[in-house]
Amino acid sequence: MGRSAESMPSGLLPVSPALGPSASFFLSLLRKSVSRTTGMSQKVVLITGCSSGIGLAIAVLLAKDEKKRFMVYATMRNLAKQEPLVEAAGRTLGQTLEIRPLDVCDEKSIKDCVDGLPDRRVDILISNAGLGLVGPIECQDIEEMKSIMDTNFFGLVRLLKEVLPDMKRRKSGHIVVISSVMGIQGILFNDIYAASKFAVEGFCESLAVQAMRFKLNISLIEPGPVVTEFERKVYEEGMKTDLSKADQVTADIFINVYMKHWSQIFESLGQSPEVIAEHTLKIITMDNPPFRHQTNTLYTPFTTLKYADPTGDLPIDTFYKAVFQHDKVFSASLNFLKLLRWRSRKSFSLDKDKS
Numbered sequence: 200m201g202r203s204a205e206s207m208p209s210g211l212l213p214v215s216p217a218l219g220p221s222a223s224f225f226l227s228l229l230r231k232s233v234s235r236t237t238g239m240s241q242k243v244v245l246i247t248g249c250s251s252g253i254g255l256a257i258a259v260l261l262a263k264d265e266k267k268r269f270m271v272y273a274t275m276r277n278l279a280k281q282e283p284l285v286e287a288a289g290r291t292l293g294q295t296l297e298i299r300p301l302d303v304c305d306e307k308s309i310k311d312c313v314d315g316l317p318d319r320r321v322d323i324l325i326s327n328a329g330l331g332l333v334g335p336i337e338c339q340d341i342e343e344m345k346s347i348m349d350t351n352f353f354g355l356v357r358l359l360k361e362v363l364p365d366m367k368r369r370k371s372g373h374i375v376v377i378s379s380v381m382g383i384q385g386i387l388f389n390d391i392y393a394a395s396k397f398a399v400e401g402f403c404e405s406l407a408v409q410a411m412r413f414k415l416n417i418s419l420i421e422p423g424p425v426v427t428e429f430e431r432k433v434y435e436e437g438m439k440t441d442l443s444k445a446d447q448v449t450a451d452i453f454i455n456v457y458m459k460h461w462s463q464i465f466e467s468l469g470q471s472p473e474v475i476a477e478h479t480l481k482i483i484t485m486d487n488p489p490f491r492h493q494t495n496t497l498y499t500p501f502t503t504l505k506y507a508d509p510t511g512d513l514p515i516d517t518f519y520k521a522v523f524q525h526d527k528v529f530s531a532s533l534n535f536l537k538l539l540r541w542r543s544r545k546s547f548s549l550d551k552d553k554s
């Protein structure tokens with residue numbers, strides 16, 4: 200995709216309005232000549248939720264791209280949280296990465312952010328901002344549930360209402376959504392979170408056919424557990440749940456079965472945000488990116504159960520057995536996996552030390 204010199208991202212050759220008309224004219228000539236000589240077609244990437252985790256990792260990986268293929272607008276709802284990103288971005292800050300405010304629950308904040316981009320152009324939108332929630336529904340209030348839907352689902356809808364019309368007009372663009380394995384398959388005590396990711400998937404699947412008519416791509420990235428702030432926040436909030444509204448059996452399963460497995464699942468199956476960023480880079484640089492992409496091969500045995508049985512009984516029976524009948528075997532398998540991964544990581548770092 201060839202981009203005009205006028206629409207080159209400001210991060211490459213910043214033009215200060217204070218420079219006056221002649222300097223601006225000179226710089227615009229310089230931009231044209233840079234574009235002509237390098238033949239560069241730098242893509243503008245807008246990412247939400249970059250204060251931590253997956254969003255931060257994607258922003259940094261793309262900004263540090265050796266071929267400088269991307270101009271990254273890394274956004275977050277609270278700029279007071281930008282320090283980790285500033286630190287990780289290093290010298291790319293102000294060059295191939297700029298930090299902007301954006302709250303996915305606030306239409307005006309989205310519009311202001313997009314209006315502030317050169318030509319309002321977004322080549323790749325990475326919808327990443329999201330919140331988790333675990334617990335029995337009888338202990339969660341509707342407002343709390345609505346805020347999950349508002350962030351995880353309507354956040355994406357608001358973004359697309361702002362960005363999609365321009366992409367359609369230009370007949371180019373890639374919408375990448377950080378969904379989850381829970382966009383494919385519900386998990387015990389994640390009723391509302393899974394519903395929000397199912398909503399995301401249904402929405403994108405419906406939109407994908409229309410997008411094709413405008414030569415746009417939509418891709419859902421579906422990670423399993425990823426070791427980020429999400430893990431800690433969800434665990435801490437989950438443990439604070441007021442279980443007085445739940446019966447004894449439910450409260451017991453939540454604390455002594457589900458929450459007991461939480462850290463173990465992340466330790467045995469968890470990926471790093473950097474790995475998810477690598478997967479995302481691969482997807483956005485493909486000629487024909489897939490609509491769905493799972494990042495974790497260790498988790499696919501679970502998601503495959505869904506596709507293997509159209510009645511839907513197989514995953515439900517299997518999860519039931521894993522949790523209630525073969526708890527010890529399930530737990531031992533996770534521990535074994537954890538040990539294997541620890542050993543392979545150790546031997547990998549020993550190999551690196553030798554070389």
Ligand SMILES: NC(=O)C1=CN([C@@H]2O[C@H](COP(=O)(O)OP(=O)(O)OC[C@H]3O[C@@H](n4cnc5c(N)ncnc54)[C@H](OP(=O)(O)O)[C@@H]3O)[C@@H](O)[C@H]2O)C=CC1
Binds near residue numbers: 248329330423426
């Ligand atoms: N970690 C995991 O196991 C998995 C996560 N995912 C998904 O990955 C995405 C990123 O999560 P992850 O990096 O793990 O978690 P983090 O908690 O590290 O990051 C979540 C990001 O979303 C931001 N955010 C929350 N609400 C809003 C909002 N209204 N507007 C803008 N930004 C907002 C947070 O900002 P702030 O700091 O201000 O709260 C933060 O930057 C989410 O969509 C999540 O559902 C998918 C599969 C697994």
Ligand SMILES: CC1=C(/C=C/C(C)=C/C=C/C(C)=C/C=O)C(C)(C)CCC1
Binds near residue numbers: 422
């Ligand atoms: C696999 C599995 C379990 C837990 C899975 C979890 C906890 C997955 C977390 C995924 C996340 C955090 C996705 C984020 O979007 C159970 C129910 C213990 C038992 C049955 C098998």
